[in-house]
Amino acid sequence: MAYSVLLKTIISSFLLPPGGLILLLTVAFLLRHRAPKWSSGLFLGAVLALYLLSTPLVSHILASQVELQATRQFNPQASAMVVLGGGKRFGAQDVAEGESINNVTLSRLRYAAKIHRITHLPILVSGGSPQGGISEAQLMQQSLLDDFNVTSQWVESASNDSADNATQSAKLLLPQHPNILLVSSADHLPRATRSFEKAGFTVYPVPTDYHHHEALSPVSFVPSAKHLATSSNALRELLGQIWYQLRKI
Numbered sequence: 001m002a003y004s005v006l007l008k009t010i011i012s013s014f015l016l017p018p019g020g021l022i023l024l025l026t027v028a029f030l031l032r033h034r035a036p037k038w039s040s041g042l043f044l045g046a047v048l049a050l051y052l053l054s055t056p057l058v059s060h061i062l063a064s065q066v067e068l069q070a071t072r073q074f075n076p077q078a079s080a081m082v083v084l085g086g087g088k089r090f091g092a093q094d095v096a097e098g099e100s101i102n103n104v105t106l107s108r109l110r111y112a113a114k115i116h117r118i119t120h121l122p123i124l125v126s127g128g129s130p131q132g133g134i135s136e137a138q139l140m141q142q143s144l145l146d147d148f149n150v151t152s153q154w155v156e157s158a159s160n161d162s163a164d165n166a167t168q169s170a171k172l173l174l175p176q177h178p179n180i181l182l183v184s185s186a187d188h189l190p191r192a193t194r195s196f197e198k199a200g201f202t203v204y205p206v207p208t209d210y211h212h213h214e215a216l217s218p219v220s221f222v223p224s225a226k227h228l229a230t231s232s233n234a235l236r237e238l239l240g241q242i243w244y245q246l247r248k249i
Contacts, residue, residue, distance in 0.1 A: 005130040005160050015239060017053050017232045021046045053231040054223030056214055062234035063211040066241075067186035068193075074119050075204040080153075080177035081119070083112040084165055084184040084192055085127025085136030086209075101139045104185060104209060109140055111208035112183045113148035121181060124154035124172060126165045162192045163244070166199035174200055185209035187237045191244055 013019040028042035052058045086104030094100070101109070105127070116123060125144065127136025135157035144150045154172045159165045173180065179202045184192050186207035196203045211230055214220065 008161075012236060012239065016235050017050070017228060021050050024049075050228075051223055054225070054228040055221055056224075056227050057216070057220040059227035059230040059234070060211070060213050060220075062231050062238075063187060063213070066190065066234050066237040067210055068189045068205055068207040070186070070210075071204070071206050074115060074181060074206065075179070077179045077202075078119070078121060078181045078204050079179055080124060080173055081112060081115065081121040081181040081183060081206075082124045082126055082165075082169055082173075082196070083108055083140065084162070084182070084188070085125070085140055086185060086188070088134075088136050088139055090131075090133065097134060099134045099139065101136065101143055105136065105140060106143065107209040108183055108185065109143055109148065111206070113144060113150045115181065115183065115206060116150050119181070122153040123150065124156060124169055125152045126156040126159060126169050128157055128159040128164065128168075130160040162188070162240075163195045163198075165192065166195035166201070169196070170199040170201070178202055180204065181206050183208065187211070187234060191237060191240050194241075194244055 014023050024042050024046040028039045028046065031039040031042070053062075085101070086108055087102040088105065089100050089102050090098070092098055092100035109125075112123060115121070123144070125137045125140040127140060129135040137155045137157040141152040141155050144152055154169075156165070156168045156172055159168045178200065180196070182189065182193060182196055182201075182203050183206045186209060189205045189207045193203045193205050
């Protein structure tokens with residue numbers, strides 16, 4: 001695994017739920033004798049945060065804050081389309097290679113194939129292999145061809161994160177293709193768009209893979225692991241946006 005990716009993974013794991021909440025509970029336990037009031041406050045705060053972040057109500061609110069509004073029309077000035085990888089599966093026993101794209105990446109590719117049939121724009125798939133193995137871009141290229149009968153014109157396999165996606169894609173597309181459609185998950189596109197604009201592109205974001213938003217009901221207050229994951233993902237994107245702003249990426 002790339003050192004930078006490992007470091008960011010460890011740090012973010014203890015800033016976001018559930019790792020951050022586990023850290024708070026650990027601190028509360030260690031303070032139970034020296035500062036019982038602080039210990040009780042941290043314990044109750046962590047438990048309350050765990051409950052709230054696990055409810056559909058709060059997870060939907062957080063997801064709505066980071067998801068980009070849907071695009072219904074595709075800008076005619078764009079001359080290429082970039083599709084960003086969203087991860088892959090190791091130990092994929094259903095394929096001979098043992099590795100495959102995950103559901104997030106598949107959702108992005110499916111929408112990109114749909115757009116391609118409308119716009120006929122050439123496609124660049126972008127995604128490296130920060131954890132080793134086959135690059136996401138190679139797996140994406142194969143999936144587009146096998147599953148959707150769409151050919152990728154460019155394959156960018158050297159990136160480790162969203163900022164790398166942009167800089168490595170610029171090496172392949174600029175200056176011939178400065179105007180691009182950028183396809184990614186709705187919650188990831190605000191951060192990705194910023195990176196690609198910084199790299200010199202004029203970006204027309206095309207969001208997909210929206211979180212499921214249920215109607216308000218008594219179930220909205222029932223906690224579940226699925227909605228904790230949604231909350232954690234939304235907070236991760238918010239944290240990523242802040243981090244990119246601090247680094248001026």
